Amino acid sequence: MPTQVIDAVLFDYGGVFTHSPFSAAAPMAEKLGLAHETLLHIIFGPYDRDTDHPWHQIERGEIGIEEARNSIKSLGREHGAEVDLFEFFGAIAAITQGMNDAMVEVARFAKAEGYRTAIVTNNIAEFSEHWRKTLPLDEMFDTVVDSSQVGMRKPDPRIFAHALECLGNVAPHRAAFLDDFQGNVDAAIELGMHGILVEPDPTEAIAKLRQLIAKS
Ligand SMILES: [Mg+2]
Structure with a gap:
């Protein structure tokens, strides 16, 4: 049996x-003068929890992509950096081919x-x-x-x-x-x-x- x-x-x-897709942040972090972990935290929030971070909200379908982009831009400015979600998507697309x-x-x-x-x-x-x-x-x-x-x-x-x-x-x-x-x-x-x-x-x-x- x-x-x-x-x-x-x-x-x-x-x-x-x-x-x-997480590794896509490394070159972008370098360009922005941020630590890799800091940029990941700005974009993804505390990813091991389910919170009201804009990325989590967009993943739950609660907000649209433009709203998330604006919110994440504000979070980036708190760290003195211009973090554009669309630029990050471009970086993801480049490394996740195939x-x-x-x-x-x-x-x-x-x-x-x-x-x-x-x-x-x-x-x-x-x-x-x-x-x-x-x-x-x-x-x-x-x-x-x-x-x-x-x-x-x-x-x-x-x-x-x-x-x-x-x-x-x-x-x-x-x-x-x-x-x-x-x-x-x-x-x-x-x-x-x-x-x-x-x-x-x-x-x-x-x-x-x-x-x-x-x-x-
Ligand atoms: Mg995954």
Whole structure:
């Protein structure tokens, strides 16, 4: 009798199927004369929490991109820097070209093996048209949970609960979750899920997932 450890695999999108957008801030920080961490904090706020920082609000679909741009500009000025969100998006686009083929392959494998699959992404409504074209979502995933559509964002435990419910009430301990941000992985682990951190080199994360979905 084959033993199966999990029933579902949940994937973050940015930094998992693409290269990590966080590293895009480094050259911009240098240009602005800010520490990398400071610029990340201005743009993303305390990313391991769910707050009313403009980036968090835009990810929950509460404000539009222009409003977030203006608010983040003000936050930048508190540090004496002109931080333009659109310039940052340009930097992200430049480094996140191309998909992580090995991750796409393991996601396809999981689906083909009968695992339920989902994307759980903190995203921005204005980006939707672009990123949704980068993968055949209907073919690869049973459900796509986009923070800007559901009004909840990681690490809020409710978005994980929502995704598990969409997959047919999968129990947390029967699901794996992959993300390139440690705070999100920690939140999933706290709920009882198998959290896997995807590093810039995703080899180890893919090996861990393959181990969980290997049927023996
Ligand atoms: Mg990510």
